[in-house]
Amino acid sequence: NAGVTQTPKFQVLKTGQSMTLQCAQDMNHNSMYWYRQDPGMGLRLIYYSASEGTTDKGEVPNGYNVSRLNKREFSLRLESAAPSQTSVYFCASRKTGFSYEQYFGPGTRLTVT
Amino acid sequence: GEDVEQSLFLSVREGDSSVINCTYTDSSSTYLYWYKQEPGAGLQLLTYIFSNMDMKQDQRLTVLLNKKDKHLSLRIADTQTGDSAIYFCAETPGTYKYIFGTGTRLKVLA
Numbered sequence: 001n002a003g004v005t006q007t008p009k010f011q012v013l014k015t016g017q018s019m020t021l022q023c024a025q026d027m028n029h030n031s032m033y034w035y036r037q038d039p040g041m042g043l044r045l046i047y048y049s050a051s052e053g054t055t056d057k058g059e060v061p062n063g064y065n066v067s068r069l070n071k072r073e074f075s076l077r078l079e080s081a082a083p084s085q086t087s088v089y090f091c092a093s094r095k096t097g098f099s100y101e102q103y104f105g106p107g108t109r110l111t112v113t
Numbered sequence: 114g115e116d117v118e119q120s121l122f123l124s125v126r127e128g129d130s131s132v133i134n135c136t137y138t139d140s141s142s143t144y145l146y147w148y149k150q151e152p153g154a155g156l157q158l159l160t161y162i163f164s165n166m167d168m169k170q171d172q173r174l175t176v177l178l179n180k181k182d183k184h185l186s187l188r189i190a191d192t193q194t195g196d197s198a199i200y201f202c203a204e205t206p207g208t209y210k211y212i213f214g215t216g217t218r219l220k221v222l223a
Contacts, residue, residue, distance in 0.1 A: 004155075031209060042117075042201065042215040043156075050209050090155055094209075099144055099163075102211065104155035 001026050004105035006091050012111045013081040021076040021108050023091030031094040032074035033102065034058075034066060036087040043090065049074055081112045117204060117214035124220045131192045133217045135185040135202035142204040145178065147187045150199045150216070159187070159200075189219075197221045 007022045025032065030051045035043040045058030049068040063085060065077045078085060088109050092102040118136045125131045137145065143164050148156040162169045162176045162185075169176045175188040185202055199216040206212060 033211075040121075040215060043213040045211070048209055056209075092156075099161050100205065101144075101146060101158045101161055102156075103158070104148075106155045107153075 003027065004091055004093055004103050006089075006105035006108050008108060009106065010109050012113065013078075014113055015082060017081050018077070018079050019081065020078075021089055021091075021110075022073070023075065023105060024073045025091075025093040025103070026072065027093060027103065028071070028096075029093035029103075030071070030096050032068065033092040033094070034064075034074070034076045035090045035092065036060065036085075037090060037107075038087050046076065046089075078110075081110075083112045086110060086112045117202060117212050119200075119202060119214040119217045121215070122218050122220070124222060125192050126222050127192060127194060129192055131187075131189040131196070131219055131221075133187045133189075133200050133202075133219065135187075135214050137183050137185060137202065137204040137214075138212070139204055139206035140180060140183060142206050144205050145176075145185050146203040146205075146211075147174075147176065147185075148201045148203065148213075150201065152198075156201060192219075192221050194221045194223055 004025045033048040034046040044060050047066040049055045052071045067075045088107045090107050091105040146161045147159045150156045173190045177186045199218050201216045202214045
């Protein structure tokens, strides 16, 4: 099992450009998440998808959109990138049942200039 | 507020025990978690504790939970240089919601 995979690993954008971050999991989990990690601020939830076909806003959704393409894939789109979106982005999926722990991808390091 | 608090830094000598502390916010959190993040990597689940437990031991790791004070701690016995990382606690105040602490950077001195 690959677990949670993310592409790309690194990206540099100019202000105003758009891009989509891809995430896929092979653990048959129902729920998937997108977080951003900034220095000294821990992880902040951008969007989550409780199950295929549903998405909900998290703590910091402004400037982002998501698509739950199928049970495996959950993408994050920046329509018009801003320097404030420079961050490390993590995708996670949640174990179904029992302890509900999350499994994280390796992250995408995004710089917006 | 919804801030899960952790101290920012901890430095210990190799072979000593490390204790990382966390104060969480929501007494209804069913599970509490500890994650480890190594440089350039994602978060890796270390252990979790169910809210009706006071303690959980898993090899070198011991988790203590004080629900009255909303205090969670992670003890790492015989700390090794490979334990150097950032450690995050997390709580689950809602069905799909997780709140992470700001992380404690553990440095192990040889």
